[in-house]
Amino acid sequence: MDERSHRMDKNQLSEGIVYLVGAGPGDPGLLTLRARSLIEGCDVLVYDHLANRKLHNWASAECERIDVGKSPGRHTMEQSEIGKILVAKAQNGLKVVRLKGGDPFVFGRCAEEMLALDEADVSYEVVPGVTAALACAAYAGIPLSHRDFGSSISFLTGHEDVAKESLRVDFAKFAEVGGTLCIYMGMSKLEEIVEKLLVGGLSKDRPAAVVSQGTLPGQRKILAPLGELVEQAREGDLGAPAIIFVGNSIGLARSSTWFERAPLFGRRFALTRASGQKSKMRSRLEALGAEVIDLPLIKIEPAEDRKLVAEVFAGIATYEWVVFTSANGAKAFMEIFFRAYSDIRSFGPMRIACVGESTAEVLQAYQLNVELIAQDSTAEGLAKELIDTDSLDSANVLVITGNRNREILVDVLEGVGRAIVDTLPVYQTDFADVLEAADLGTFLKDGADAIIFTSSSTALSYVEQSDDLIFQEGARKPILCSFGPQTSKTLQENDLKIDLEASHPSTDGLIDALVEHFSASG
Numbered sequence: 001m002d003e004r005s006h007r008m009d010k011n012q013l014s015e016g017i018v019y020l021v022g023a024g025p026g027d028p029g030l031l032t033l034r035a036r037s038l039i040e041g042c043d044v045l046v047y048d049h050l051a052n053r054k055l056h057n058w059a060s061a062e063c064e065r066i067d068v069g070k071s072p073g074r075h076t077m078e079q080s081e082i083g084k085i086l087v088a089k090a091q092n093g094l095k096v097v098r099l100k101g102g103d104p105f106v107f108g109r110c111a112e113e114m115l116a117l118d119e120a121d122v123s124y125e126v127v128p129g130v131t132a133a134l135a136c137a138a139y140a141g142i143p144l145s146h147r148d149f150g151s152s153i154s155f156l157t158g159h160e161d162v163a164k165e166s167l168r169v170d171f172a173k174f175a176e177v178g179g180t181l182c183i184y185m186g187m188s189k190l191e192e193i194v195e196k197l198l199v200g201g202l203s204k205d206r207p208a209a210v211v212s213q214g215t216l217p218g219q220r221k222i223l224a225p226l227g228e229l230v231e232q233a234r235e236g237d238l239g240a241p242a243i244i245f246v247g248n249s250i251g252l253a254r255s256s257t258w259f260e261r262a263p264l265f266g267r268r269f270a271l272t273r274a275s276g277q278k279s280k281m282r283s284r285l286e287a288l289g290a291e292v293i294d295l296p297l298i299k300i301e302p303a304e305d306r307k308l309v310a311e312v313f314a315g316i317a318t319y320e321w322v323v324f325t326s327a328n329g330a331k332a333f334m335e336i337f338f339r340a341y342s343d344i345r346s347f348g349p350m351r352i353a354c355v356g357e358s359t360a361e362v363l364q365a366y367q368l369n370v371e372l373i374a375q376d377s378t379a380e381g382l383a384k385e386l387i388d389t390d391s392l393d394s395a396n397v398l399v400i401t402g403n404r405n406r407e408i409l410v411d412v413l414e415g416v417g418r419a420i421v422d423t424l425p426v427y428q429t430d431f432a433d434v435l436e437a438a439d440l441g442t443f444l445k446d447g448a449d450a451i452i453f454t455s456s457s458t459a460l461s462y463v464e465q466s467d468d469l470i471f472q473e474g475a476r477k478p479i480l481c482s483f484g485p486q487t488s489k490t491l492q493e494n495d496l497k498i499d500l501e502a503s504h505p506s507t508d509g510l511i512d513a514l515v516e517h518f519s520a521s522g
């Protein structure tokens, strides 16, 4: 091959690139803007267990996701194999993001991956991340330096492989260095590390701390003098991943921080609604400090009767009211609408009523004025408020529904309100197979504080699949929490005890009930 064709070949092949990206310590809010945009635009996402799984949602649906995870003592993939995957994907011209927990260059074995890429002449870039020690310190209120108490900060590692007998660092020597020590991967050798530090000359009174699962909803910490650290860590059952801190400035730590004081901090809730739905409930719960796991028990798919749609749309100008009973219905309807018309003005002068805020938001996004949002977000509430407008007598009303909607709304509008009602089903709700839920393993192993049923269909699906929902020993047993009276009724009819019902059937009502219940029960 002459030099020119060699260069050409190289150019063709070198379109692919690997980004070694710091995924931060856990909280997705701690990634850099660059990391986020690279994840959003990549063809292949290579990750391990230290990078929060939620980050995968930022990648496109087409993006290939490869798990190369390993945990101490359980190597699922050799480092050399990971290198090979990165090289092969990039040589195929793909944009590869290799997510590394925390910062790629801090005990992340990034150097080995860099070498593999260098050897194969593959382009790469490194994107820094917030390393666990700094993030844990910040979220747990542990200052790492102080003018008088700590003028150096050391990052040390206990081990990289539990199977390896000896510690990698001479901790007795670091006792002399003093300052603040931040020890990664030290939990399985905690006793030995503490002993070496004491032998090296640190006092038993030297302030110390352990922070596990830092920045995550399950964050736990203990603050203790070095001499008591092992016992307290054992009692507190603090496991990996955790950072051990030792140093005088640790003595200035606060017992609780903004992060740990959030009303639902440390609580885990399972949401049963269909996956892929933008969830206000999820973001509200997370903002209050809770961990949210997805256990979709239903799936929602667009479903329409073309003939019926054609009939309704032919007479769309004749309706006085259009009534939306769910956000899913509103979304599916607008999709169908824009397939038929290209201009929002074709919507006509219909007045719009919605069962609740999130349904209204879908329409308001098109600048459509929602005239009525039921205060009490139930079909009965909506029917009553519509009748109260005194505009239904002989009026043509279009009700947008799913396949499982209750008849009650239509009955009341026709019976009491004397309206002429057409219903247009636009989506279908079916039970989702719980065995396919990505978070099922975590749910059954660790349990949750509450399982939240957002509709009767989620409750029915739960009953039907209860054989697949048996908790492992030691899992937290969740209380059953219902969104509203109809869902509660379905649960009761199936002999399930409702522990908590939303103060009124809306996201806010549910969140209020959870906060009240869980902050009161400590």
Ligand code: SAH
Pocket: 025, 026, 050, 100, 101, 102, 103, 104, 105, 106, 107, 108, 130, 131, 132, 133, 136, 183, 184, 185, 186, 211, 212, 213, 214, 215, 216, 240, 241, 242, 243
């Ligand atoms: N590159 C990573 C460190 C990888 S080594 C970084 O910069 O953070 C893995 C170790 O990091 C764990 O054993 C633990 O000591 C620490 N660690 C990672 N995430 C953590 C977290 N959320 N909370 C506490 N420690 C964490």
